Amino acid sequence: MMTFHPKILAPVAVAGLLASAALAHDHQAGTLSIQHPWARETAPGQAVGGGFLAIVNAGASEDRLLSGTSPVAAEVQLHTMMMDGGVMRMRQVTGGIAIPANGAVELKPGGFHIMFMGLKRPLRQGERFPVTLRFQRAGNVTVQFAVQPVGSTGPMKGGHDSH
């Protein structure tokens, strides 16, 4: 059987995320800091888009990202993917994504991501669009996703393309 392991960041990576929290484009919600939400641009007619972000939990209790909504999509889903002997496998995450106490989780290419299903319009490079994330403890938090070039592999910082 295939299993998907939540990717818990090492403490050093958490420190890095905390350090970068001062950069623009972050959202604070209670003990959660939601950092650099970004999505890939999509083509006309493309029904699905992917989004990524990092969540740092400075609190003493675990929280859990459960779901989301957005005016740009019929449905917002949580997915994960893994490489399995040269085969890419993507799966919907149904039980939410845990954000450990005093820890962090990163939704990034190659792992957890948000899928915008049933896009009502293409996501255009350079724009931002709102997404309301639903957390078990922190409740609903609305963040702005920045739309980046389709070939992006991480969030752009300060307007610079990170390839």
Place this chain on the structure above:
Amino acid sequence: MTATEPDPVEPFEEAQGGSPKWIIWLAVLFVGALIAVAVMNHGKGGGAADGDYARAFGGPFTLTAPDGATVTEKTLAGRPYAIFFGFTRCPDVCPTSLARMARLRKQLGPQAMKFNIVFVSVDPGHDKPADLGNYVALFGTPIIGLTGTDAQLEQIKKGYGVYSAKVPQPGGDYTIDHTVAIYLMTAKGEFSGTIDFQESDATALEKLKRLIA
């Protein structure tokens, strides 16, 4: 193929109590050894593709381009090509691979257009030819986006040894599991090698240079 690896199946029973990952890794090593042997044999050919190796992947296919035109292996003949398989809902591997091929092509400078980039959608249920055309246009370099009927896709998947399968999802929709390797084919449609998803740009660029040399 002249591999004389010891049969790795023997110790499996003893390993049952341990991690099944061990088995997967052994299989990966075994396949890797087979490829290494194939590549070495290829090298001995002094540039002329060794028959078995050249025919290891590829072969005839019939697919549809975004403008509705029929594309076969004969349409692509005359120029080397890098071909891979995916779908437009693919979260990461497909856009990353396409963007990478576009980036590597740029690095080839004046040689950039000496090979074609071909992206085959194995998700005809979601990706219509015209949609695929819009999708590949995002990458800023000419990419041939192809798809076909289930039977046509079965033919090319079999030829290239590509695995893909529909996997139902909780909401009633489905996703696609698929092989991510990029197959490098010569102007004659012969197999020249692969680019792996995890391989460095530098290595991939060398392979492309050899392909178009």
